[in-house]
Amino acid sequence: MTDPIFDLISQEEKRQKETLMMIPSENYTYPEVRKAVGSVLMHKYAEGYPGKRYYQGNRIIDQIENLAIERAKKLFNVPHANVQPYSGSPANAAVYFGLLEPGETIMGLALAHGGHLTHGHPKVTFAGKYFRSVQYEIEVPRVPRGDGGTNCFDFEKIREMALENKPKIIVVGTTSFPRTLPWKEFSQIAEEVGAYLLADISHIVGLVVGGVHPSPVPYADVIMSTTQKSLRGPRGALLMVTDKGLKKDSEMAKKIDKAVFPGLQGGPHMHSIAGIAITLEKASQPEFKEYAGQVVKNAKVLSRTLVENGFELVTGGTDNHLMVIDLRNSGVNGKEAAEKLEEEGIVTNKNAVPNDLNPPSVTSGVRIGTPALTTRGMKEEEMKEIGEMFKEVLIEKKSVINKVKELCQRFPVP
Numbered sequence: 001m002t003d004p005i006f007d008l009i010s011q012e013e014k015r016q017k018e019t020l021m022m023i024p025s026e027n028y029t030y031p032e033v034r035k036a037v038g039s040v041l042m043h044k045y046a047e048g049y050p051g052k053r054y055y056q057g058n059r060i061i062d063q064i065e066n067l068a069i070e071r072a073k074k075l076f077n078v079p080h081a082n083v084q085p086y087s088g089s090p091a092n093a094a095v096y097f098g099l100l101e102p103g104e105t106i107m108g109l110a111l112a113h114g115g116h117l118t119h120g121h122p123k124v125t126f127a128g129k130y131f132r133s134v135q136y137e138i139e140v141p142r143v144p145r146g147d148g149g150t151n152c153f154d155f156e157k158i159r160e161m162a163l164e165n166k167p168k169i170i171v172v173g174t175t176s177f178p179r180t181l182p183w184k185e186f187s188q189i190a191e192e193v194g195a196y197l198l199a200d201i202s203h204i205v206g207l208v209v210g211g212v213h214p215s216p217v218p219y220a221d222v223i224m225s226t227t228q229k230s231l232r233g234p235r236g237a238l239l240m241v242t243d244k245g246l247k248k249d250s251e252m253a254k255k256i257d258k259a260v261f262p263g264l265q266g267g268p269h270m271h272s273i274a275g276i277a278i279t280l281e282k283a284s285q286p287e288f289k290e291y292a293g294q295v296v297k298n299a300k301v302l303s304r305t306l307v308e309n310g311f312e313l314v315t316g317g318t319d320n321h322l323m324v325i326d327l328r329n330s331g332v333n334g335k336e337a338a339e340k341l342e343e344e345g346i347v348t349n350k351n352a353v354p355n356d357l358n359p360p361s362v363t364s365g366v367r368i369g370t371p372a373l374t375t376r377g378m379k380e381e382e383m384k385e386i387g388e389m390f391k392e393v394l395i396e397k398k399s400v401i402n403k404v405k406e407l408c409q410r411f412p413v414p
């Protein structure tokens, strides 16, 4: 008898083909990456780093890891890259454990304001429990509709928080923030208080590589990125140290490497690292720039269509690949909206909005994005169609499932 797990995989593949994947952190990777990730590389133990392994048999493995490292350094223009973190959360942990003593202070963006759990969310995360955490916020009432990211932050307030709390690391990075990240302003504050600046570009990495979001390289000391989101790679993460970081602390690269292994991890997932190497090569091609540009164009059209159809968006729109619909005036909460959309084949996630009164299991928002739809080849016209569908489902309570199916058929998963 065949293991039922294979039937479940087929069902999941069908679901991914027949629904609109609109969770902004999800994407379809390349067939070549899937081949590498399912390859014999997963059999090999390679604790250590190229040329310094604790196991024999790593002559070929070393070449694979070195290729991934060299491609990351070249693509991002950084002097040091570590490709071993298993995913984004352990990569952020490695930065904290590498550069901080337990109990020292991290300052990051609050979860409901667009930050990630690992940026110091209190009580329930390692970052909030084993380090002292202070959290800054975005300034919702100050945000003019359709304006860029700089206006979302009150830098004087953030500076005062930094001067008072003396964080050793300031984290700038987001998981549900739709605007351009103002690297320079944050780096000035970090310099003034003597903090390291960690840029977590997990969400926007594809846009940074594609030239449609400013790169943090001139401003940050350390950069972390997951590889499975807008970069279209396998699950995994990159940790990079910039020239600025090395100038501040010539041992920084060593500290980060030691925190990854042996500090937090054992054997690297060589199959994923090979997939990352393939992804980095693809991301260096002109086609990827086109893709990244289209992701942003699509998000702008989608957000405009939603606003025209009466939806409120956090910060009024988007500059990047995602947007958060603020449902507080719409008579439906985040959970209900996400469930209703899923019934119609539109897969999103409930998401807290700034100053949300609903608990995280309910929320008052829905987060959506365009990376996966753009991978399927959808463009502005389709975004308008999809924006209309949100109105039909959430406001007019109509069914759009047949339209979704038809759209999915027209744009097959590559």
Ligand SMILES: Cc1ncc(COP(=O)(O)O)c(C=O)c1O
Residues within 6 Å of the ligand: 025, 087, 088, 089, 090, 092, 115, 116, 118, 173, 174, 175, 200, 201, 202, 203, 226, 236
């Ligand atoms: C900004 C940011 N950092 C870190 C992570 C954590 O990555 P992972 O889910 O791979 O642990 C995420 C994932 O959602 C993220 O959005």
